[in-house]
Amino acid sequence: MIDISKEEYIKQTVEQYLREKSKIVDEAMQGYLASVNGSTEVLIEAMKYSLFAGGKRFRPTLVFASVELFDGDLEKAKLVASAIEMIHTYSLIHDDLPALDNDDFRRGKPTLHKVYGEAIALLAGDGLLTLAFELLGRTGHPEVVVEVAGSAGIKGMVGGQFMDLEAEGKQIPLQKLKEIHRLKTGSLITVSLRAGALISNAEKEDIETITEYGENLGIAFQIVDDILNVVGDAKKMGKPTGTDEKNKKSTYPFLLGVDKSRELALDHIKRAVDSLHKYDTRADPLRNLAWYVIYREK
Amino acid sequence: MIDISKEEYIKQTVEQYLREKSKIVDEAMQGYLASVNGSTEVLIEAMKYSLFAGGKRFRPTLVFASVELFDGDLEKAKLVASAIEMIHTYSLIHDDLPALDNDDFRRGKPTLHKVYGEAIALLAGDGLLTLAFELLGRTGHPEVVVEVAGSAGIKGMVGGQFMDLEAEGKQIPLQKLKEIHRLKTGSLITVSLRAGALISNAEKEDIETITEYGENLGIAFQIVDDILNVVGDAKKMGKPTGTDEKNKKSTYPFLLGVDKSRELALDHIKRAVDSLHKYDTRADPLRNLAWYVIYREK
Numbered sequence: 001m002i003d004i005s006k007e008e009y010i011k012q013t014v015e016q017y018l019r020e021k022s023k024i025v026d027e028a029m030q031g032y033l034a035s036v037n038g039s040t041e042v043l044i045e046a047m048k049y050s051l052f053a054g055g056k057r058f059r060p061t062l063v064f065a066s067v068e069l070f071d072g073d074l075e076k077a078k079l080v081a082s083a084i085e086m087i088h089t090y091s092l093i094h095d096d097l098p099a100l101d102n103d104d105f106r107r108g109k110p111t112l113h114k115v116y117g118e119a120i121a122l123l124a125g126d127g128l129l130t131l132a133f134e135l136l137g138r139t140g141h142p143e144v145v146v147e148v149a150g151s152a153g154i155k156g157m158v159g160g161q162f163m164d165l166e167a168e169g170k171q172i173p174l175q176k177l178k179e180i181h182r183l184k185t186g187s188l189i190t191v192s193l194r195a196g197a198l199i200s201n202a203e204k205e206d207i208e209t210i211t212e213y214g215e216n217l218g219i220a221f222q223i224v225d226d227i228l229n230v231v232g233d234a235k236k237m238g239k240p241t242g243t244d245e246k247n248k249k250s251t252y253p254f255l256l257g258v259d260k261s262r263e264l265a266l267d268h269i270k271r272a273v274d275s276l277h278k279y280d281t282r283a284d285p286l287r288n289l290a291w292y293v294i295y296r297e298k
Numbered sequence: 299m300i301d302i303s304k305e306e307y308i309k310q311t312v313e314q315y316l317r318e319k320s321k322i323v324d325e326a327m328q329g330y331l332a333s334v335n336g337s338t339e340v341l342i343e344a345m346k347y348s349l350f351a352g353g354k355r356f357r358p359t360l361v362f363a364s365v366e367l368f369d370g371d372l373e374k375a376k377l378v379a380s381a382i383e384m385i386h387t388y389s390l391i392h393d394d395l396p397a398l399d400n401d402d403f404r405r406g407k408p409t410l411h412k413v414y415g416e417a418i419a420l421l422a423g424d425g426l427l428t429l430a431f432e433l434l435g436r437t438g439h440p441e442v443v444v445e446v447a448g449s450a451g452i453k454g455m456v457g458g459q460f461m462d463l464e465a466e467g468k469q470i471p472l473q474k475l476k477e478i479h480r481l482k483t484g485s486l487i488t489v490s491l492r493a494g495a496l497i498s499n500a501e502k503e504d505i506e507t508i509t510e511y512g513e514n515l516g517i518a519f520q521i522v523d524d525i526l527n528v529v530g531d532a533k534k535m536g537k538p539t540g541t542d543e544k545n546k547k548s549t550y551p552f553l554l555g556v557d558k559s560r561e562l563a564l565d566h567i568k569r570a571v572d573s574l575h576k577y578d579t580r581a582d583p584l585r586n587l588a589w590y591v592i593y594r595e596k
Contacts, residue, residue: 039457039461039464040452040453040460040461042460043457043460094420094421094424097420099397099415099419100417100420100421119397120460120463121397122392122397122420123398123459123463125424126423126427126456127451127452129428130427130447130450130452130456131447131451131452133434133443133447134448134451137434137435137440137442137444138440138444139440140440141440142436142438142439142443145432145435145443146435149428149431149435150432153428153429153432154345154425154428155338158428159337159338159341161421162338162340162418163337165417165418166337166340179337
């Protein structure tokens with residue numbers, strides 16, 4: 001018997017789990033984008049270019065893990081997982097545009113507007129966001145539409161992007177940085193878990209638990225993102241590192257240093273895992289996913 | 299007693315009706331945008347700049363007229379009317395961006411990106427689209443979310459904008475022009491009426507009738523828009539005329555001439571009005587709105 005470290009075990013387990021769930025959500029998304037009218041073929045192609053550009057499918061996987069824990073319906077999970085990945089992808093497309101971050105590369109490939117032009121990139125983003133809500137509506141759960149829209153909109157992701165824009169080139173206090181991340185990244189991660197619980201008709205107490213897990217996971221996820229931008233391997237990540245420092249962006253490592261940032265991330269991961277204490281092994285995928293956030297290299 | 303023409307009577311009646319409904323939807327939208335966190339104040343301001351720039355509230359008014367005909371709930375009508383106006387406004391904001399039409403003026407005022415910059419205009423559009431779905435979800439009717447998303451997305455408005463983009467500078471056949479307009483303008487007009495019927499739990503037959511009305515209204519609306527671009531009064535419309543010809547855009551007047559275009563619009567209006575024959579005076583606002591589409595000067 002070959003012994004491996006806990007870290008190695010978690011990595012292997014989670015990467016296998018991510019692969020399984022990616023396959024399910026990718027097939028579902030292909031299906032939702034299949035039956036389209038010939039006149040908009042290039043637009044659909046553009047949407048697929050970004051949607052299938054090699055994302056980890058971290059958010060969809062959280063949806064599936066939450067639905068598995070609460071014994072929910074797989075078809076509804078596919079709708080929600082696809083919708084949230086489409087919202088995530090639209091936000092990257094619009095964020096990469098010259099009007100915002102003006103990024104030429106994403107996941108090791110040219111960004112959408114570099115390939116299809118800005119007009120199509122803008123419309124592809126709009127199309128993905130709108131399709132996401134069509135899928136959410138198809139779950140038959142209007143409260144899920146409300147939650148996801150709330151988390152993706154001005155009180156969530158879009159609001160966070162705006163605050164990030166306003167903070168550009170400025171040094172901001174840690175409290176403000178936390179707020180930006182909570183809105184920009186945390187809210188969509190948390191709502192992935194909450195939406196999974198809602199479509200599974202989970203109890204109020206369970207929804208509170210999964211929210212606590214999600215909020216801690218989201219914070220740790222963003223801290224690690226910031227750390228990887230300093231010490232990560234650009235090749236593994238498919239995007240350049242050191243960009244935050246170059247762009248004078250306030251980040252966790254900038255404000256706290258790398259070591260303190262790592263400690264903080266670890267603390268949030270422990271809290272995320274602790275919040276799941278009342279569940280049996282069915283919560284193991286969520287526990288492993290939390291540890292993976294710390295161990296990930298991309 | 300002073301006698302006035304039918305045209306004058308319809309104009310006065312509809313303009314009064316539009317004012318009444320505008321007041322209701324404007325108050326509702328102000329409310330939905332009120333309780334926001336201070337950090338995104340400028341973003342909300344930008345959203346309001348475009349939302350309250352003097353639009354006619356034609357689509358919200360269709361929602362209210364449909365809900366009145368089918369005896370539906372006013373609070374749900376406010377949610378749907380606001381959502382559809384937000385979707386309409388977001389589409390104008392994104393359409394005006396340099397990446398698409400690069401327009402400097404809209405309704406007699408500088409376009410959003412000319413005042414707040416492109417980054418904020420992009421995010422304000424995203425914010426409005428997302429908030430629209432939050433409001434639709436709050437109706438408790440997931441089927442309305444599905445319908446509106448379908449009409450606003452790649453098989454509707456966004457698809458039409460894409461086809462319009464592809465047709466730029468090309469001469470296209472009438473059939474193609476009709477398809478572009480059906481998607482770009484018609485679909486949101488039709489869904490305003492259908493959504494009104496759906497939240498009122500209207501019968502299947504009534505939904506079919508209102509759809510027929512909406513489809514004819516939408517076609518006529520766009521033909522008249524094209525005609526006004528040729529013969530309209532730029533001052534009354536708050537935007538320059540003659541732009542379609544300058545941009546070599548295929549339009550109804552370009553393909554059919556102004557007189558034939560007028561005839562065609564009139565024919566569709568008659569069909570719209572005829573489709574309402576089984577209803578009593580409660581359908582009068584819809585009948586008048588249809589005639590108004592022909593008579594309007596802006």
